Amino acid sequence: MSNKIDQEIYQDDLEYIEQNTHSRDLFRLAQARRVAMSQTNRRPNISNWLAATACCCGLTFLVMAPLNDQSTPAVEPIVAGVQLIESSDGEAISEFDSMGFYYWLDIYDAELVANND
Amino acid sequence: MNTSGDKQNECNQVSITSEQKQVSAELSYKTLEEFLKFIEKRAFHMARLSTSHTEDAHDIIQDAMYKLVEKYSDKTPTDWKPLFYRILHSKITDYYRRKSVRDKVFPWKKADDQESEDYLAAQLNQGISLSSGEPANMLLRGQHAQQLTNAIQQLPLRQQQAFMLRCWEGLSTKETATAMGCTQGSVKTHYSRAMTRLRDILGEYYEQ
Numbered sequence: 378m379s380n381k382i383d384q385e386i387y388q389d390d391l392e393y394i395e396q397n398t399h400s401r402d403l404f405r406l407a408q409a410r411r412v413a414m415s416q417t418n419r420r421p422n423i424s425n426w427l428a429a430t431a432c433c434c435g436l437t438f439l440v441m442a443p444l445n446d447q448s449t450p451a452v453e454p455i456v457a458g459v460q461l462i463e464s465s466d467g468e469a470i471s472e473f474d475s476m477g478f479y480y481w482l483d484i485y486d487a488e489l490v491a492n493n494d
Numbered sequence: 495m496n497t498s499g500d501k502q503n504e505c506n507q508v509s510i511t512s513e514q515k516q517v518s519a520e521l522s523y524k525t526l527e528e529f530l531k532f533i534e535k536r537a538f539h540m541a542r543l544s545t546s547h548t549e550d551a552h553d554i555i556q557d558a559m560y561k562l563v564e565k566y567s568d569k570t571p572t573d574w575k576p577l578f579y580r581i582l583h584s585k586i587t588d589y590y591r592r593k594s595v596r597d598k599v600f601p602w603k604k605a606d607d608q609e610s611e612d613y614l615a616a617q618l619n620q621g622i623s624l625s626s627g628e629p630a631n632m633l634l635r636g637q638h639a640q641q642l643t644n645a646i647q648q649l650p651l652r653q654q655q656a657f658m659l660r661c662w663e664g665l666s667t668k669e670t671a672t673a674m675g676c677t678q679g680s681v682k683t684h685y686s687r688a689m690t691r692l693r694d695i696l697g698e699y700y701e702q
Contacts, residue, residue: 380689384661387692390639391539391662397639398535405552406534413559414527417567 526567529574530559537582540658543646544586554589558582576665579673583655590651645695649688652676656684657692 523529534555541551558581566577596603646654652674659670660681670685671678 383689383693387642387661390635390642391658393635393639394539394643395535397636398538402538402548402552403535406538406555409552409556409559410527410530410534412556413530413563416560416563417526 523571526563526574529571529578530562533575533578534559536662537578540662541582541586543643543658544651544654545589546647550589554582554585557585575663576669576672579659579663579665580675583674586651586655641696642692645692648695649691652680653684653688653691656681657688660685 523532537558538551538555541554542548545551545554558578561581562574562578566574569577646657649657655674656670659665659673660667665673667678667681670681674681674684
């Protein structure tokens with residue numbers, strides 16, 4: 378028997394196997410197919426995603442813009458005050474934070490008063 | 495001389511019919527759902543013959559269908575078949591890997607794996623055969639199919655794949671190579687060895 382003839386005989390038998398699929402297996406195959414195809418309905422559209430992203434950006438901008446306007450005046454006086462102190466004494470702002478400086482200032486003032494007296 | 499000429503004619507007729515089947519198969523589906531419907535029974539039996547287990551075959555088919563729709567639904571209908579069989583055979587290979595690990599970890603579960611139920615025999619005993627014809631012929635065909643099933647299950651996995659894709663699904667050598675993820679030369683080798691082995695096993699049985 379040649380390969381081709383063998384192949385034809387085998388094909389007949391394989392088709393017989395295929396035709397004699399149990400009904401319960403056919404049912405389960407149909408179920409599997411339906412589950413697989415249900416993905417195509419759930420697939421999100423790109424245009425929907427773009428619209429949603431644009432909406433989110435717009436909302437974020439609307440919320441953040443008034444907050445920025447309110448926060449600016451609150452910061453400015455502090456900065457202005459610091460600049461004023463800095464400009465009047467001509468010393469670095471970090472020196473005002475040090476407790477040692479105030480201690481030295483007290484001694485300096487006391488000595489100045491003593492000298493004047 | 496005449497006999498060789500007749501054989502040549504028979505071979506030509508066989509190749510023509512297989513080509514016609516291929517063309518008609520290509521025309522028989524246009525959407526992905528039609529394709530899955532067209533291919534599901536054959537793919538299920540391939541998985542069943544490879545795993546020797548109906549439940550596992552169902553799981554494998556469901557995974558393969560799901561993945562094809564998820565990843566390749568945008569491909570052209572002519573690409574679906576090789577892609578589907580590539581996914582299917584990857585899943586079957588994964589199944590064997592998992593099974594070998596499971597057999598090492600839980601060796602006592604090995605014995606429960608083999609399906610005791612004989613798929614075709616159960617169908618024949620109930621007399622639910624869908625094919626028309628005389629009972630004697632039906633019985634003979636059923637017995638042949640059962641013998642072929644047993645013989646296919648004796649083949650190594652790669653030979654099984656090459657045989658089923660080439661002979662049953664009618665894929666070309668190139669398409670089979672794509673589906674199996676190997677070269678065309680390997681496909682030819684596996685297929686030739688499978689045919690030789692099947693002829694050895696079934697030769698006498700089919701000649702009776």
